Amino acid sequence: MAVAHTPWQQLPAEVHIAVEKRLGSAYTVQTSDAGANNGTNATLTLTDSTRLFIKGQFGRAPREFLDPVADPQDGSDWWGADWGPVDQLNEEARINPYLPAASPRVLWREEVADWHLVAFEWIDGRHADYRPGSPDIAATAQALADLGACRIPPIPLPTARDRWGYYCDRDVRHLLDGGGTLLHTDPAEVNVLVDAHARAHLVDWAWPAVGPGWINPALWGLRLVAAGHDFADAAAWASEIPAWAEATPGAVKAFTRAEARRWTDEADRGTYGADSLVDDVLAWADFWV
Template structure:
């Protein structure tokens, strides 16, 4: 497979029982934890996510996951795209999933370092299951027009309005103005549960997080995300969107 950012192995196997998508990473790579998280959460996010068929957790130094193969395309996030309502509906479907009693990432811990006061991260507490990585490469749209959420490397427990914020930054990076991106985020019921002050604080925390990510590894897409997150934070803190 030509796409994908984190797996050393990504391929479609054409087997006697049909096609299977496989992804893998060396067991001595720090990123192997993300595959273990994905294996852990998969039974709880079907059928929104393709079913994991098997997990080889230590074979010849590799951790490999096998998934139901889904024929589809990645959504277009650019302004005016007909895919955007489908994307928002998929985000709403994630929020409707029960949050399982598993050792998920906690939103307060994930973002605490990016608040002026770590205690301020308590605003992120909640019991909603979050995907948090709305890269368009992490979503497939099959021929039936519905969306399937893939790559559950960062399943997180927290307040429901975090996922709309994560999508919003992706939309700005894809060419939306902040106002346009917030219009799409408002289509999520969860967005309306967030006080303005919380959105302001999270926008600033997101900008700091993406700045850290881009500084550590300045790939073009990470730099675009950092720019988009700063644009959102700047708009909110300037009161443009009030």
């Protein structure tokens, strides 16, 4: 669902007052105008120079978490028809305590005037650069490898089949099953912050899932292709992630085809950034025979 971006300054006064009260400090605001952002987000700097990053969405309270009805074959899905941006933000907060140490922790949540805010530790870093030769690639490989070692969060999470089954050919859907690895599902450069110590931090856990660990590098590989790597080079980087060893060519083929269809749909819907990614995703899927 497309939701307009609301600059922090345009939030209702009640929100600003509640946040200032919560922080116990005045603050200055740096907003991001990155195109994909919806709802609101901002970096707040307190008078003692502490920073934090806030994401917010507007609307009804998050959905009470029910056991999902996950059967892509009958057209229903894990998220349900009334799933919205507030639920997504709630997901991001819910999974947060179980993420690898490098991912920023939730500091607090606040609900005021139908705005749902989640405050995160601030990461002093810049977006990863995936272009060939960038040192950020090895740093990101480490962050993805760390996911393989992460305990599965003890909360309901969609599986890889929930997420990609709809787009996957029926006869190979089972190849998405199994595996017990936490999946970020969107390891784009803008969702990886690299700090001054060359450590990569995965942010934007809005679409977590659990499934075969090779899906993390399969998704990352297409981002490397989009950043200018040739296929063999992207595949070689993917193979740096230990879980890649469990991937079979058939499973990677089935998965990357499903992801390509998903992005084709996103492009048709006008999702920000999808148009420029579609050709690379299709080509990455074609690479796997």
